[in-house]
Amino acid sequence: MTLVEALHAEGNTTCVVGAGGKKSTLYALADRLERAIVTATVRIPPFEDHVSEVRVAERPLEAMNSNPAWPIGLVRAQERSDRYRGYEPAVIDELAAEIDDDVSVVVKADGARTRWFKAPADDEPQLPATADVVVPIASAKIVGESLDDEHVHRPERVERVTGLERGEEISTTDVATVLSSDRGGFCDVPDGATVIPVINMVDDSALEDTAREIAGEVHERRDVSQVVLTCLLEEEPVVAIV
Structure with a gap:
């Protein structure tokens, strides 16, 4: 199964959250979708290398009026040299309602500062109401690491969800719980959205065993159709569907 198929991304609004490969997943999808918009509801680093062009506009529909080159990046403003500002979720709703049915929208909907694991803050994630698919991501490599700022974004939030204490070792159960x-x-x-968890950085057989264990525990906790295991360094990133 391809990444696009595994994440039901074709023609949908797909929002990626969590930590451990969020932006890489966005760009991998954009590279494989026939007509894709890459955007965000939060800040996002410059990503010109991953799309045909980036257009900066207060209203994304206005930026789509003149023959876009696919995939196209849409952002609200360049806040600093190292980051763009994304749109309010309601603006993404407007965009999704007006574009052609065969255009896919992939959205970065929270931040993680390059960490491998996180739980959201009170104002996260910033999901549009029209999201078709939500993809929460965690890295398989976080298992066995300590709950600390080096590997985890907002470790205090993970503490609240899992019952872990700072410095304790993160287990497969903890990842599945989050x-x-x-x-x-x-x-x-949003109501009606499909959630497809992704366990990324499955770079070898040992990490695949770890990821499969996490996936099994996710299935024990929630009714999800599948958990996708990925290695985004590969030409075809899907390692397995659980």
Whole structure:
């Protein structure tokens, strides 16, 4: 199964949240979709290398009026040299309602500062109401690491969801708990949206065993159709569907 198929991304609005490969997943999808818009509801680093062009506009529909080159990046403003500002979720709703049915929208909907694991803050994620698919991500490599600022974005939030204490070792159960929690991967998911958890950085057989264990525990906690295991360094990133 391709990444586009595994994440049901074709013609949908797909919002990626969590940590451990969020932006890489966006860009991998954009590279494989026939007509894709890459955007964000939060800040996003410059990503010109991953799309045909980036257009900066207060209203994304206005930026789409003149023959876009696919995939296209749409952002609200360049806040600093190292980051763009995304749109309010309602603006993404307007965009999704007006574009052609065969155009796919992929959205970065929270931040993680390059960490491998996180649980959302009170104002996260910023999900549009029209999201078709929500993809919460965690890295398989976080298992066995300590709950600390080096590897985890907002470790205090993970503490609240899992019961872990700072410095304790993160287990497969802890990762599955966050991915499947209403205070984690399922936080503020719009009614009708499909949640497809992703365990990324499955770079070898040992990490695949770890990821499969996490996936099994996610299935024990939530009714999800599948958990996708990925290695985004590969030409075809899908390692397995669980």
